[in-house]
Amino acid sequence: MKRIYILLLLLISIITSAQDSTQMKSQVRHSIDELIDFVKIPNDALNADDIDANLIWLRNKFNERGFNTSILETENLPLFFAALPMDDSKPTILFYMHLDGQSVDASKWDQPDPYETVLKSNAGGEWKNESFDDLDDDINYEWRLFGRSTSDDKGPIIMFLNAMDLLKKDNIDIPFNIKVILDSEEEKSSAPLPNAVKKYLELLKSDFLVINDGPVHVSGKPTVIYGCRGITTLSLTTYGPVKPQHSGHYGNYAPNPGFQLAHMLATMKDKxxxxxxxGYYDGIILDDATSAVLRSVPDDEKTIAKNLQFKTAEKVGSYYQEALQYPSLNIRGMGSGWIGEQARTIVPATATAELDLRLVPESDGSRLKSLIKKHIENEGYFITGIVPTQEQRMEHDKIITVMEGPVTDAFRTDLNNPYGNFLVSTLEDKMKEEVVQIRIMGGTVPIAPFINELKIPAFIVPMVNPDNNQHSPNENLKIRQIAYGIEVFYALLSTKLN
Incomplete structure (x- = not known):
């Protein structure tokens, strides 16, 4: 009798598991159709009409799921806000994602229209177009959806909506209040966000913030990130003759701005x-406990070097995760005269370097820019914020124009935060594997205003595949990650806090 009872339980478990698998596949299939429809709406943050069309689509989709929605006006493009009816006895999660995407150059994509999603498989390193009809009978989770914002960041929005569908089908009493804020200018630094958070402070009030943006760790394991670096920029321009001059006539005589700029930049870093x-690295201390967490991240540095095709990494840190704990100083672009087939035998009139500085919580972006400008002055340059006048050019041997970009702050939540512990334990229980915990990631998500104003901890729980080509041609989302994202949202929203 006992044996029959055990077999019956096993049979029930198998049937339930099969039903769950079928239900998930059905939801993933629905998610694909919904994502195709969403991606079809262009979402370039530089085009206000694009954003308006996306806001209308989002309002309809969230309203269908029982959310109350609002379009929050800002000094530029509006934000999208949604919330389920509140219960004061429950803690509140605020989810942040963004609806805008990078601009596209269709000529660089391997499909006619980056906003018309294409389904592809990969065999032997070659991508092959597949028919969406082939997903009706079964779903190949290794196939991918190619299109702008499939991964960054429309995919996670769709995963969230479809997780809500499953929670409703399963009659789950969600143990949280849910608020969602969708940014419409994330891809251009979210300039209106700080003032908007202050303006809508009461509406956004929450216990903790979860950001669903960016890729999971390259290992593919579930990932929780406790912070992200901030960013600011500088543009530096040096000057030679007022107009380009014949290098035969004036080479060796007229100052060359390209060499001036190269010499000055070379003084900023060692070999x-x-x-x-x-003072650039002041305030950064990594104790043994922090170092242990950093070393626990399963990075394969030989693979990183091979993929990026360099022999030896820089020595800001002794390994990859340690390097991310320090502010960076990066030359993101340089130009002087003409190059390639357009190269001319001239002494250029100007040379320009575009710098970006990735920030950590210990570093203030304005302070670092001041340190750089002081260093430039010590190298003998007269600094101006505009193109120099004739009088200035005749008075100073070395002149540089310095243009400063805005500062987006870094953030970092304590690794022992109880909400972080909840996220990690829930993911480990659901996914049955160890969660990769990253102290701070290299990229920037402009959500510091939420932390500064709401005074709440924040965590990044990424959903998409690490090789998704975000910001680039042929951006894509692996179907397996859609299922993963739905499972993650479902697990987080069906599990009570300890």
């Missing part, structure tokens, strides 16, 4: 990539 500007 192993460490910034030489005094």
């Amino acid at each position: 192993e990539g460490r910034v030489l500007i005094p």
Whole structure:
């Protein structure tokens, strides 16, 4: 009798598991159709009409799921807000994602229209177009959806909506209040966000913030990230003759701005990539406990070097995760005169370097920019914020125009935060594997205003595949990650806090 009872339980478990699998596949299939429809709406943050069309689509989709929705006006493009009816006895999660996407150059994509999603398989390193009809009978989770914002960041929005569908089908009493804020200018630094958070402070009030943006760790394991670096920029322009001059007539005589700029930039770092500007790394201390967490991240540094095709990494940190704990100083672009087939035998009139500085919580972006400008002055340059006048050019040997970009702050939540512990334990229980915990990621998500104003901890729980080509041509989302994202949202919203 006992044996029959055990077999019956096993049979029930198998049937339930099969039903769950079928239900998930059905939801994933629905998610694909919904994502195709969403991606079809262009979402370039530089085009206000694009954003308006996306807001209308989102309002309809969230309203269908029982959310109350609002379009929050800002000093530029509006934000999208949604919330389920509130219960004061429950803690509140605020989810942040963004609806805008990078601009596209259709000529660089391997499909006619980046906003018309294409389904592809990969065999032997070659991508092959597949028919969406082939997903009706079964779903190949290794196939991918190619289109702008499939991964960054429309995919996670669709995963969230479809997780809500499953929670409703299963009659789950969600143990949280849910609020969602969708940014419409994330891809252009979210300039209106700080003032908007202050304006809508009461509406956004929550216990903790979960950001669903960016890829999971390259290992593919579930990932929780406790912070992200901030960013600011500088544009530096040096000057030679007022107009380009014949290099035969004036080479060896007219000052060359390209060499001036190269010499000046070379003084900022040593040969192993460490910034030489005094005070640049001040305040950063990595104790043994922090180092242990950093080393627990399963990075394969040989694979990173092979994929990026360089022999030796810079020495700001002794390994990849350690390097991310320090502010960076990066030349993101340089130009002077003409190059390639357009190269001319001239002494250029100007040379320009575009710098970006990735920030950590210990570093203030405005302070670092001041340190750089002081260093430039110490190298003998007269600094101006505009194109120099004739009088200035005749008075100073070395002139540089410095243009400063805005500062987006870094953030970092304590690794022992109880809400972080909840996220990690829930993911480990659901996914049955160890969660990769990253202290701070290299990229920037502009959500510091939420932390500064709402005074709440924040965590990044990424959903998409690490090789998704975000911001680039042929951006894609692996179907397996759609299922993963739905499972993650479902698990988080069906599990009570300890």
